[in-house]
Amino acid sequence: MSRIFFITHDGESHEAALADGQSLMHIATRNGVPGIDGDCGGVCACGTCHVIVDSAWTHAIQAINSEEAQMLSMTPERQANSRLACQIKVSSAMDGFTVHLPEFQM
Protein backbone atom coordinates (compact mmCIF):
# COMPACT_ATOMS: atom_id res chain seq x y z
CA MET A 1 0.00 0.00 0.00
CA SER A 2 1.32 3.46 -0.91
CA ARG A 3 1.46 5.89 1.97
CA ILE A 4 1.70 9.58 2.83
CA PHE A 5 3.22 11.01 5.99
CA PHE A 6 2.17 14.01 8.08
CA ILE A 7 4.69 15.08 10.74
CA THR A 8 3.19 17.27 13.48
CA HIS A 9 4.95 20.23 15.03
CA ASP A 10 5.85 18.00 18.00
CA GLY A 11 7.48 15.48 15.66
CA GLU A 12 4.71 12.89 15.79
CA SER A 13 4.19 11.04 12.50
CA HIS A 14 0.73 10.23 11.11
CA GLU A 15 0.39 8.11 8.02
CA ALA A 16 -2.48 7.75 5.61
CA ALA A 17 -3.15 5.59 2.59
CA LEU A 18 -2.37 7.37 -0.68
CA ALA A 19 -5.52 7.94 -2.74
CA ASP A 20 -4.66 8.72 -6.35
CA GLY A 21 -6.21 11.96 -7.63
CA GLN A 22 -7.41 13.25 -4.25
CA SER A 23 -6.29 16.41 -2.54
CA LEU A 24 -3.87 16.13 0.34
CA MET A 25 -6.36 18.05 2.53
CA HIS A 26 -9.11 15.49 1.92
CA ILE A 27 -6.78 12.62 2.67
CA ALA A 28 -5.74 14.31 5.94
CA THR A 29 -9.24 15.18 7.16
CA ARG A 30 -10.68 11.81 6.14
CA ASN A 31 -7.95 10.04 8.11
CA GLY A 32 -8.33 12.29 11.15
CA VAL A 33 -4.85 13.78 10.92
CA PRO A 34 -4.81 16.39 13.72
CA GLY A 35 -3.93 19.99 12.91
CA ILE A 36 -5.57 20.26 9.48
CA ASP A 37 -8.98 21.92 9.53
CA GLY A 38 -9.93 22.61 5.91
CA ASP A 39 -12.73 24.98 6.95
CA CYS A 40 -13.64 26.08 3.42
CA GLY A 41 -13.95 22.51 2.16
CA GLY A 42 -10.95 22.67 -0.14
CA VAL A 43 -11.26 25.73 -2.36
CA CYS A 44 -8.24 27.76 -1.28
CA ALA A 45 -10.34 30.23 0.72
CA CYS A 46 -9.52 29.82 4.43
CA GLY A 47 -5.85 28.90 4.82
CA THR A 48 -6.51 26.27 7.51
CA CYS A 49 -4.82 23.34 5.74
CA HIS A 50 -1.35 24.86 5.74
CA VAL A 51 1.48 22.31 5.40
CA ILE A 52 5.21 22.61 4.84
CA VAL A 53 6.34 20.22 2.13
CA ASP A 54 9.42 18.18 3.04
CA SER A 55 12.34 19.55 1.02
CA ALA A 56 12.95 16.12 -0.53
CA TRP A 57 9.49 16.28 -2.13
CA THR A 58 9.07 19.81 -3.47
CA HIS A 59 9.85 18.63 -7.02
CA ALA A 60 6.95 16.17 -7.00
CA ILE A 61 4.08 18.66 -6.87
CA GLN A 62 2.55 21.31 -9.09
CA ALA A 63 3.82 24.88 -8.66
CA ILE A 64 2.00 27.29 -6.37
CA ASN A 65 -0.40 29.78 -8.02
CA SER A 66 -1.01 33.40 -7.04
CA GLU A 67 -4.31 32.71 -5.26
CA GLU A 68 -2.71 30.14 -2.98
CA ALA A 69 0.33 32.34 -2.39
CA GLN A 70 -1.94 35.18 -1.35
CA MET A 71 -3.83 33.06 1.21
CA LEU A 72 -0.53 31.79 2.59
CA SER A 73 0.81 35.32 2.92
CA MET A 74 -1.77 35.84 5.65
CA THR A 75 -0.25 33.32 8.02
CA PRO A 76 2.66 34.44 10.20
CA GLU A 77 3.92 30.84 10.15
CA ARG A 78 4.64 30.75 6.46
CA GLN A 79 7.89 29.07 5.38
CA ALA A 80 9.64 28.67 2.02
CA ASN A 81 7.95 25.32 1.28
CA SER A 82 4.54 26.29 2.65
CA ARG A 83 1.52 25.08 0.68
CA LEU A 84 -2.19 24.62 1.20
CA ALA A 85 -2.95 20.92 1.31
CA CYS A 86 -6.20 21.42 -0.60
CA GLN A 87 -4.19 22.61 -3.61
CA ILE A 88 -1.92 19.56 -3.72
CA LYS A 89 -3.29 16.74 -5.84
CA VAL A 90 -1.81 13.41 -4.87
CA SER A 91 -0.74 10.90 -7.52
CA SER A 92 0.27 7.26 -7.35
CA ALA A 93 3.88 8.29 -8.02
CA MET A 94 4.04 9.97 -4.59
CA ASP A 95 4.49 6.96 -2.32
CA GLY A 96 6.25 8.22 0.80
CA PHE A 97 5.30 11.87 0.24
CA THR A 98 5.94 13.78 3.47
CA VAL A 99 4.70 17.12 4.80
CA HIS A 100 5.27 18.88 8.10
CA LEU A 101 2.50 20.66 9.99
CA PRO A 102 2.88 24.18 11.38
CA GLU A 103 2.38 24.73 15.10
CA PHE A 104 -0.91 26.54 14.41
CA GLN A 105 -3.35 26.94 11.58
CA MET A 106 -4.52 30.52 10.91
Added chain:
Amino acid sequence: MKAIDQIIQKAQATIPIDLQIRGAHLYQKVKRAALPSARSPVFIERKIPDVADVALADIDVSNPFLFRQGQWQSYFQRLRDEAPVHYQPHSVFGPFWSVTRYEDILAVDKDHERFSAEPFIVLGDAPEGLSVEMFIAMDPPKHDIQRQAVQGVVAPKNLKEMEGLIRQRVQDVLDHLPVDQPFDWVERVSVELTARMLATLLDFPYELRHKLVYWSDLAAASPETTGGSADMDETFVAVADMARHFTALWHDKAARSAAGEAPGYDLITLLQMSESTQDLVERPMEFLGNLALLIVGGNDTTRNSMTGGVLALNRYPDQFAKLKADPKLIPNMVSEIIRWQTPLAYMRRVAKHDTMLNGQFIRKGDKVVMWYVSGNRDERQFEHANDFIIDRENARNHMSFGFGVHRCMGNRLAELQLRILWEELLTRFDDIRVLSEPEIVQSNFVRGYTKMMVQLTRKQAT
Protein backbone atom coordinates in the same frame (compact mmCIF):
# COMPACT_ATOMS: atom_id res chain seq x y z
CA MET B 1 -2.22 62.62 -6.48
CA LYS B 2 -4.29 65.77 -7.01
CA ALA B 3 -3.14 68.95 -5.30
CA ILE B 4 -6.33 69.14 -3.26
CA ASP B 5 -5.80 65.61 -1.94
CA GLN B 6 -2.28 66.57 -0.87
CA ILE B 7 -3.68 69.53 1.02
CA ILE B 8 -6.31 67.37 2.70
CA GLN B 9 -3.72 64.78 3.67
CA LYS B 10 -1.46 67.47 5.04
CA ALA B 11 -4.34 68.91 7.05
CA GLN B 12 -5.28 65.48 8.34
CA ALA B 13 -1.73 64.92 9.47
CA THR B 14 -1.31 68.20 11.29
CA ILE B 15 -4.71 69.00 12.85
CA PRO B 16 -5.50 66.78 15.84
CA ILE B 17 -7.94 64.08 14.84
CA ASP B 18 -10.51 64.86 17.47
CA LEU B 19 -10.68 68.47 16.22
CA GLN B 20 -11.16 67.21 12.67
CA ILE B 21 -14.04 65.03 13.82
CA ARG B 22 -15.57 67.98 15.63
CA GLY B 23 -15.20 70.07 12.49
CA ALA B 24 -16.92 67.40 10.42
CA HIS B 25 -19.64 67.22 13.06
CA LEU B 26 -20.31 70.96 12.82
CA TYR B 27 -20.42 70.73 9.04
CA GLN B 28 -22.92 67.86 9.31
CA LYS B 29 -25.10 69.82 11.73
CA VAL B 30 -25.28 72.79 9.38
CA LYS B 31 -25.93 70.58 6.39
CA ARG B 32 -28.69 68.62 8.11
CA ALA B 33 -30.35 71.82 9.28
CA ALA B 34 -30.37 73.19 5.74
CA LEU B 35 -31.03 70.04 3.72
CA PRO B 36 -33.74 67.60 4.80
CA SER B 37 -32.24 64.99 2.43
CA ALA B 38 -29.02 65.01 4.45
CA ARG B 39 -30.80 63.88 7.61
CA SER B 40 -30.30 60.35 8.88
CA PRO B 41 -33.04 57.88 8.05
CA VAL B 42 -35.32 57.09 10.98
CA PHE B 43 -36.62 53.55 11.20
CA ILE B 44 -40.01 52.97 12.75
CA GLU B 45 -40.77 49.39 13.61
CA ARG B 46 -43.81 47.93 11.88
CA LYS B 47 -44.95 44.35 11.75
CA ILE B 48 -43.18 42.56 8.90
CA PRO B 49 -45.65 40.51 6.82
CA ASP B 50 -45.20 36.80 6.27
CA VAL B 51 -42.95 36.21 3.29
CA ALA B 52 -45.69 34.25 1.52
CA ASP B 53 -47.72 37.48 1.33
CA VAL B 54 -44.95 39.48 -0.34
CA ALA B 55 -44.14 39.54 -4.07
CA LEU B 56 -40.65 38.21 -4.76
CA ALA B 57 -39.56 41.52 -6.28
CA ASP B 58 -40.65 43.42 -3.16
CA ILE B 59 -38.62 41.40 -0.67
CA ASP B 60 -36.27 43.75 1.16
CA VAL B 61 -33.95 41.97 3.57
CA SER B 62 -32.25 45.25 4.53
CA ASN B 63 -35.12 45.86 6.97
CA PRO B 64 -33.37 46.32 10.35
CA PHE B 65 -36.23 44.60 12.21
CA LEU B 66 -36.09 41.34 10.25
CA PHE B 67 -33.96 39.62 12.90
CA ARG B 68 -35.80 41.09 15.88
CA GLN B 69 -39.15 39.92 14.56
CA GLY B 70 -37.84 36.44 13.82
CA GLN B 71 -38.91 36.62 10.17
CA TRP B 72 -35.45 36.27 8.67
CA GLN B 73 -35.39 32.50 8.29
CA SER B 74 -38.45 32.33 6.06
CA TYR B 75 -37.41 35.40 4.04
CA PHE B 76 -33.93 34.06 3.32
CA GLN B 77 -35.26 30.58 2.65
CA ARG B 78 -37.55 31.96 -0.05
CA LEU B 79 -34.69 33.91 -1.62
CA ARG B 80 -32.44 30.85 -1.59
CA ASP B 81 -35.13 28.72 -3.23
CA GLU B 82 -36.66 31.17 -5.70
CA ALA B 83 -34.14 33.95 -6.35
CA PRO B 84 -30.69 33.09 -5.00
CA VAL B 85 -29.22 36.23 -6.55
CA HIS B 86 -31.96 38.78 -5.90
CA TYR B 87 -32.21 42.47 -6.78
CA GLN B 88 -33.89 45.02 -4.53
CA PRO B 89 -33.87 48.42 -6.28
CA HIS B 90 -35.70 50.55 -3.71
CA SER B 91 -34.18 50.00 -0.27
CA VAL B 92 -33.41 52.87 2.09
CA PHE B 93 -29.76 51.98 1.47
CA GLY B 94 -30.09 52.16 -2.30
CA PRO B 95 -30.31 49.31 -4.79
CA PHE B 96 -28.50 46.11 -3.89
CA TRP B 97 -28.14 42.45 -4.82
CA SER B 98 -28.60 39.72 -2.21
CA VAL B 99 -26.56 36.54 -2.57
CA THR B 100 -28.06 33.89 -0.30
CA ARG B 101 -26.78 30.41 -1.21
CA TYR B 102 -23.63 28.97 0.36
CA GLU B 103 -21.88 28.20 -2.95
CA ASP B 104 -22.57 31.61 -4.47
CA ILE B 105 -21.44 33.47 -1.35
CA LEU B 106 -18.21 31.50 -1.31
CA ALA B 107 -17.63 32.33 -4.98
CA VAL B 108 -18.12 36.07 -4.39
CA ASP B 109 -16.08 36.16 -1.19
CA LYS B 110 -13.09 34.50 -2.87
CA ASP B 111 -13.12 36.70 -5.92
CA HIS B 112 -11.65 40.07 -4.98
CA GLU B 113 -10.77 40.64 -8.65
CA ARG B 114 -14.47 40.81 -9.54
CA PHE B 115 -15.95 42.04 -6.28
CA SER B 116 -14.34 44.90 -4.38
CA ALA B 117 -14.58 45.39 -0.62
CA GLU B 118 -14.17 49.14 -1.15
CA PRO B 119 -15.36 51.60 -0.03
CA PHE B 120 -17.34 50.02 2.81
CA ILE B 121 -18.56 46.57 3.87
CA VAL B 122 -22.01 47.36 5.27
CA LEU B 123 -25.11 48.20 3.25
CA GLY B 124 -25.16 51.97 3.56
CA ASP B 125 -22.30 54.40 3.16
CA ALA B 126 -20.64 56.13 6.08
CA PRO B 127 -21.78 59.66 6.96
CA GLU B 128 -19.49 62.35 5.54
CA GLY B 129 -16.66 63.17 7.88
CA LEU B 130 -16.75 59.69 9.39
CA SER B 131 -15.57 57.85 6.32
CA VAL B 132 -12.74 56.19 8.14
CA GLU B 133 -10.55 53.73 6.26
CA MET B 134 -10.09 50.17 7.39
CA PHE B 135 -8.39 47.21 5.79
CA ILE B 136 -11.55 45.09 5.84
CA ALA B 137 -12.74 47.59 3.22
CA MET B 138 -9.58 47.70 1.12
CA ASP B 139 -8.56 45.48 -1.79
CA PRO B 140 -5.15 43.88 -2.23
CA PRO B 141 -2.36 44.90 -2.23
CA LYS B 142 -3.03 47.68 0.33
CA HIS B 143 -5.26 45.35 2.34
CA ASP B 144 -2.59 42.68 2.59
CA ILE B 145 0.07 45.09 3.87
CA GLN B 146 -2.12 46.62 6.58
CA ARG B 147 -3.53 43.31 7.70
CA GLN B 148 -0.11 41.74 7.94
CA ALA B 149 0.97 44.55 10.25
CA VAL B 150 -1.67 43.76 12.85
CA GLN B 151 -2.58 40.11 12.48
CA GLY B 152 0.17 39.05 14.86
CA VAL B 153 -1.82 40.39 17.81
CA VAL B 154 -4.47 37.70 17.39
CA ALA B 155 -2.25 35.06 15.78
CA PRO B 156 -2.35 31.68 17.54
CA LYS B 157 1.21 32.09 18.79
CA ASN B 158 0.28 35.24 20.66
CA LEU B 159 -2.93 33.62 21.88
CA LYS B 160 -1.02 30.77 23.45
CA GLU B 161 0.67 33.39 25.65
CA MET B 162 -2.71 34.86 26.52
CA GLU B 163 -4.70 31.69 27.19
CA GLY B 164 -3.92 31.62 30.91
CA LEU B 165 -4.91 35.25 31.31
CA ILE B 166 -8.16 34.75 29.40
CA ARG B 167 -9.05 31.77 31.58
CA GLN B 168 -8.37 33.70 34.79
CA ARG B 169 -10.64 36.49 33.66
CA VAL B 170 -13.42 34.11 32.68
CA GLN B 171 -13.13 32.39 36.06
CA ASP B 172 -13.25 35.73 37.84
CA VAL B 173 -16.41 36.82 36.00
CA LEU B 174 -18.16 33.45 36.51
CA ASP B 175 -17.24 33.22 40.19
CA HIS B 176 -19.00 36.51 40.86
CA LEU B 177 -22.28 35.65 39.14
CA PRO B 178 -25.44 35.37 41.21
CA VAL B 179 -26.79 31.82 41.56
CA ASP B 180 -30.48 30.87 41.82
CA GLN B 181 -31.63 34.37 40.96
CA PRO B 182 -32.33 36.15 37.69
CA PHE B 183 -29.70 38.37 36.06
CA ASP B 184 -28.88 39.77 32.63
CA TRP B 185 -26.41 37.43 30.90
CA VAL B 186 -25.55 40.02 28.23
CA GLU B 187 -24.41 42.63 30.71
CA ARG B 188 -22.78 40.41 33.32
CA VAL B 189 -21.03 37.89 31.07
CA SER B 190 -20.96 38.65 27.35
CA VAL B 191 -20.21 42.37 27.50
CA GLU B 192 -17.92 42.08 30.50
CA LEU B 193 -15.75 39.35 29.01
CA THR B 194 -15.38 40.96 25.60
CA ALA B 195 -14.58 44.35 27.17
CA ARG B 196 -11.80 42.79 29.25
CA MET B 197 -10.43 41.02 26.17
CA LEU B 198 -10.41 44.20 24.09
CA ALA B 199 -8.65 46.17 26.82
CA THR B 200 -5.98 43.46 26.93
CA LEU B 201 -5.45 43.36 23.16
CA LEU B 202 -5.12 47.13 22.97
CA ASP B 203 -3.34 47.56 26.30
CA PHE B 204 -6.09 50.11 26.93
CA PRO B 205 -6.59 51.42 30.49
CA TYR B 206 -8.47 48.57 32.17
CA GLU B 207 -10.79 50.79 34.22
CA LEU B 208 -11.93 52.57 31.03
CA ARG B 209 -12.65 49.32 29.16
CA HIS B 210 -16.39 49.96 28.88
CA LYS B 211 -15.62 52.95 26.68
CA LEU B 212 -14.37 50.48 24.05
CA VAL B 213 -17.72 48.70 24.10
CA TYR B 214 -19.62 51.98 23.95
CA TRP B 215 -17.61 53.27 20.96
CA SER B 216 -17.87 49.97 19.17
CA ASP B 217 -21.64 49.76 19.69
CA LEU B 218 -22.11 53.25 18.26
CA ALA B 219 -19.76 52.62 15.34
CA ALA B 220 -21.81 49.61 14.25
CA ALA B 221 -25.23 51.17 14.79
CA SER B 222 -25.57 54.26 12.62
CA PRO B 223 -28.93 54.40 10.82
CA GLU B 224 -27.45 55.19 7.41
CA THR B 225 -25.07 52.23 7.41
CA THR B 226 -26.87 49.34 9.12
CA GLY B 227 -30.33 50.63 10.02
CA GLY B 228 -29.34 50.98 13.64
CA SER B 229 -30.64 53.47 16.18
CA ALA B 230 -27.47 55.40 17.07
CA ASP B 231 -27.83 59.15 17.21
CA MET B 232 -25.53 61.00 14.79
CA ASP B 233 -24.57 63.71 17.29
CA GLU B 234 -23.77 61.17 19.98
CA THR B 235 -21.71 59.19 17.46
CA PHE B 236 -19.63 62.21 16.45
CA VAL B 237 -18.91 63.06 20.08
CA ALA B 238 -17.95 59.44 20.76
CA VAL B 239 -15.67 59.18 17.73
CA ALA B 240 -13.89 62.39 18.75
CA ASP B 241 -13.45 60.94 22.26
CA MET B 242 -12.18 57.67 20.80
CA ALA B 243 -9.74 59.55 18.56
CA ARG B 244 -8.41 61.50 21.54
CA HIS B 245 -7.91 58.39 23.69
CA PHE B 246 -6.26 56.32 20.97
CA THR B 247 -3.96 59.14 19.91
CA ALA B 248 -2.88 59.62 23.52
CA LEU B 249 -2.36 55.88 23.88
CA TRP B 250 -0.25 55.84 20.72
CA HIS B 251 2.02 58.68 21.88
CA ASP B 252 2.29 57.22 25.36
CA LYS B 253 3.40 53.87 23.92
CA ALA B 254 5.89 55.56 21.60
CA ALA B 255 7.37 57.53 24.51
CA ARG B 256 7.68 54.41 26.66
CA SER B 257 9.38 52.48 23.85
CA ALA B 258 11.74 55.39 23.24
CA ALA B 259 12.61 55.33 26.94
CA GLY B 260 13.71 51.74 26.54
CA GLU B 261 10.64 49.85 27.81
CA ALA B 262 10.42 46.32 26.37
CA PRO B 263 7.73 46.12 23.67
CA GLY B 264 4.46 44.40 24.56
CA TYR B 265 2.31 42.18 22.37
CA ASP B 266 -0.52 44.67 22.13
CA LEU B 267 -1.94 46.05 18.95
CA ILE B 268 -0.55 49.58 19.16
CA THR B 269 2.97 48.29 19.78
CA LEU B 270 2.69 45.96 16.79
CA LEU B 271 1.55 48.82 14.59
CA GLN B 272 4.47 50.94 15.75
CA MET B 273 6.94 48.16 15.08
CA SER B 274 5.84 47.53 11.49
CA GLU B 275 7.41 49.64 8.77
CA SER B 276 4.16 50.06 6.84
CA THR B 277 2.16 51.28 9.84
CA GLN B 278 4.69 52.99 12.11
CA ASP B 279 3.41 56.40 11.01
CA LEU B 280 -0.26 55.40 11.01
CA VAL B 281 -1.13 58.04 13.58
CA GLU B 282 -0.32 60.64 10.90
CA ARG B 283 -3.01 59.14 8.67
CA PRO B 284 -5.88 59.72 11.08
CA MET B 285 -8.73 58.24 9.05
CA GLU B 286 -6.78 55.02 8.58
CA PHE B 287 -5.61 55.01 12.18
CA LEU B 288 -9.11 55.46 13.53
CA GLY B 289 -10.61 53.09 10.99
CA ASN B 290 -8.33 50.22 11.78
CA LEU B 291 -8.74 50.62 15.53
CA ALA B 292 -12.50 50.85 15.12
CA LEU B 293 -12.37 47.73 12.95
CA LEU B 294 -10.56 45.78 15.63
CA ILE B 295 -12.85 46.85 18.45
CA VAL B 296 -16.01 46.20 16.44
CA GLY B 297 -14.51 42.93 15.19
CA GLY B 298 -13.79 41.78 18.72
CA ASN B 299 -16.91 43.15 20.36
CA ASP B 300 -20.25 42.44 18.68
CA THR B 301 -19.10 39.12 17.33
CA THR B 302 -17.86 37.14 20.31
CA ARG B 303 -20.27 38.88 22.65
CA ASN B 304 -23.30 37.76 20.72
CA SER B 305 -21.96 34.25 20.26
CA MET B 306 -21.55 34.08 24.04
CA THR B 307 -25.23 34.93 24.41
CA GLY B 308 -26.35 32.95 21.36
CA GLY B 309 -24.77 29.75 22.65
CA VAL B 310 -26.79 29.88 25.88
CA LEU B 311 -29.95 30.61 23.93
CA ALA B 312 -29.30 27.77 21.47
CA LEU B 313 -28.77 25.23 24.26
CA ASN B 314 -32.06 26.35 25.83
CA ARG B 315 -33.90 25.99 22.53
CA TYR B 316 -32.38 22.52 22.04
CA PRO B 317 -32.32 20.92 25.51
CA ASP B 318 -31.32 17.52 24.07
CA GLN B 319 -28.09 19.17 22.90
CA PHE B 320 -27.49 20.61 26.38
CA ALA B 321 -27.83 17.08 27.79
CA LYS B 322 -25.46 15.75 25.11
CA LEU B 323 -22.91 18.44 25.99
CA LYS B 324 -23.04 17.72 29.73
CA ALA B 325 -22.57 14.01 29.03
CA ASP B 326 -19.56 14.69 26.79
CA PRO B 327 -17.69 17.98 27.35
CA LYS B 328 -15.17 16.91 24.70
CA LEU B 329 -17.75 18.18 22.22
CA ILE B 330 -17.04 21.79 23.25
CA PRO B 331 -14.66 22.66 20.37
CA ASN B 332 -17.11 21.43 17.75
CA MET B 333 -19.99 23.08 19.58
CA VAL B 334 -18.10 26.37 19.43
CA SER B 335 -18.09 26.18 15.61
CA GLU B 336 -21.77 25.23 15.65
CA ILE B 337 -22.60 28.22 17.90
CA ILE B 338 -20.77 30.54 15.51
CA ARG B 339 -22.69 29.01 12.57
CA TRP B 340 -26.08 29.09 14.31
CA GLN B 341 -25.64 32.65 15.59
CA THR B 342 -23.80 34.23 12.62
CA PRO B 343 -23.15 37.38 14.67
CA LEU B 344 -22.47 39.50 11.59
CA ALA B 345 -25.17 38.82 9.03
CA TYR B 346 -23.30 39.82 5.87
CA MET B 347 -20.45 41.60 4.15
CA ARG B 348 -21.01 43.90 1.20
CA ARG B 349 -19.03 44.03 -2.05
CA VAL B 350 -19.19 46.19 -5.19
CA ALA B 351 -18.90 44.68 -8.69
CA LYS B 352 -15.72 45.94 -10.33
CA HIS B 353 -17.05 45.28 -13.83
CA ASP B 354 -20.14 43.88 -15.54
CA THR B 355 -20.41 40.22 -14.63
CA MET B 356 -22.72 37.21 -14.33
CA LEU B 357 -23.52 35.50 -11.05
CA ASN B 358 -25.71 32.39 -10.97
CA GLY B 359 -27.59 33.54 -14.06
CA GLN B 360 -28.03 37.18 -13.07
CA PHE B 361 -26.39 40.07 -14.88
CA ILE B 362 -24.67 42.38 -12.41
CA ARG B 363 -23.48 45.77 -13.53
CA LYS B 364 -20.21 47.43 -12.66
CA GLY B 365 -20.75 49.47 -9.49
CA ASP B 366 -23.70 47.45 -8.16
CA LYS B 367 -23.72 46.60 -4.48
CA VAL B 368 -23.57 42.86 -3.84
CA VAL B 369 -24.43 41.64 -0.32
CA MET B 370 -23.20 38.21 0.78
CA TRP B 371 -25.69 37.07 3.40
CA TYR B 372 -23.60 34.74 5.58
CA VAL B 373 -26.60 34.34 7.85
CA SER B 374 -28.42 32.73 4.93
CA GLY B 375 -25.50 30.65 3.67
CA ASN B 376 -25.16 29.22 7.16
CA ARG B 377 -28.76 27.99 6.96
CA ASP B 378 -28.53 26.67 3.39
CA GLU B 379 -29.86 23.09 3.30
CA ARG B 380 -27.70 22.50 0.21
CA GLN B 381 -24.67 22.70 2.50
CA PHE B 382 -25.95 21.86 6.01
CA GLU B 383 -28.47 19.11 6.77
CA HIS B 384 -31.27 20.33 9.05
CA ALA B 385 -29.60 23.69 8.70
CA ASN B 386 -31.87 25.54 11.13
CA ASP B 387 -31.22 23.08 13.93
CA PHE B 388 -28.49 23.48 16.50
CA ILE B 389 -26.50 20.23 16.53
CA ILE B 390 -23.36 20.38 18.66
CA ASP B 391 -21.70 17.37 17.02
CA ARG B 392 -22.57 18.46 13.49
CA GLU B 393 -19.91 16.95 11.25
CA ASN B 394 -19.27 19.95 9.03
CA ALA B 395 -19.86 22.72 11.58
CA ARG B 396 -16.41 24.13 10.81
CA ASN B 397 -17.53 24.87 7.24
CA HIS B 398 -19.69 27.75 8.50
CA MET B 399 -19.34 31.12 6.73
CA SER B 400 -19.41 33.40 9.77
CA PHE B 401 -15.68 34.18 9.44
CA GLY B 402 -15.97 34.83 5.72
CA PHE B 403 -13.66 33.29 3.14
CA GLY B 404 -10.79 34.59 1.03
CA VAL B 405 -8.36 37.38 1.87
CA HIS B 406 -10.82 39.10 4.21
CA ARG B 407 -11.40 36.02 6.33
CA CYS B 408 -11.76 36.96 9.98
CA MET B 409 -8.35 37.54 11.50
CA GLY B 410 -9.61 36.95 15.05
CA ASN B 411 -11.16 33.53 14.33
CA ARG B 412 -8.83 31.67 16.67
CA LEU B 413 -9.27 34.20 19.44
CA ALA B 414 -13.05 33.90 19.12
CA GLU B 415 -12.87 30.11 19.25
CA LEU B 416 -10.50 30.25 22.22
CA GLN B 417 -12.71 32.63 24.21
CA LEU B 418 -15.83 30.60 23.58
CA ARG B 419 -14.12 27.30 24.33
CA ILE B 420 -12.77 28.57 27.65
CA LEU B 421 -16.14 30.08 28.56
CA TRP B 422 -17.93 26.75 28.05
CA GLU B 423 -15.23 24.73 29.80
CA GLU B 424 -15.49 26.96 32.85
CA LEU B 425 -19.30 27.09 32.75
CA LEU B 426 -19.66 23.31 32.70
CA THR B 427 -17.43 22.85 35.73
CA ARG B 428 -19.52 25.31 37.76
CA PHE B 429 -23.13 25.16 36.71
CA ASP B 430 -25.66 22.47 36.06
CA ASP B 431 -28.11 24.70 34.26
CA ILE B 432 -28.25 28.13 32.64
CA ARG B 433 -31.96 28.69 32.17
CA VAL B 434 -33.14 31.46 29.84
CA LEU B 435 -36.11 33.06 31.63
CA SER B 436 -37.68 35.10 28.83
CA GLU B 437 -37.20 35.94 25.18
CA PRO B 438 -33.99 37.96 24.70
CA GLU B 439 -34.08 41.55 23.43
CA ILE B 440 -32.64 41.79 19.94
CA VAL B 441 -30.61 44.61 18.38
CA GLN B 442 -32.13 46.83 15.68
CA SER B 443 -29.79 46.26 12.75
CA ASN B 444 -29.54 44.53 9.41
CA PHE B 445 -25.86 43.76 10.11
CA VAL B 446 -25.35 42.83 13.76
CA ARG B 447 -27.25 39.76 14.93
CA GLY B 448 -27.09 40.73 18.54
CA TYR B 449 -28.77 40.75 21.92
CA THR B 450 -29.15 43.69 24.26
CA LYS B 451 -30.62 41.73 27.16
CA MET B 452 -31.21 38.11 28.10
CA MET B 453 -32.38 37.18 31.60
CA VAL B 454 -31.07 33.87 32.88
CA GLN B 455 -30.84 31.93 36.12
CA LEU B 456 -27.98 29.65 37.11
CA THR B 457 -28.12 26.40 39.04
CA ARG B 458 -24.87 25.45 40.74
CA LYS B 459 -23.42 22.06 39.97
CA GLN B 460 -23.69 19.67 42.89
CA ALA B 461 -20.39 18.32 44.14
CA THR B 462 -19.99 14.76 42.94
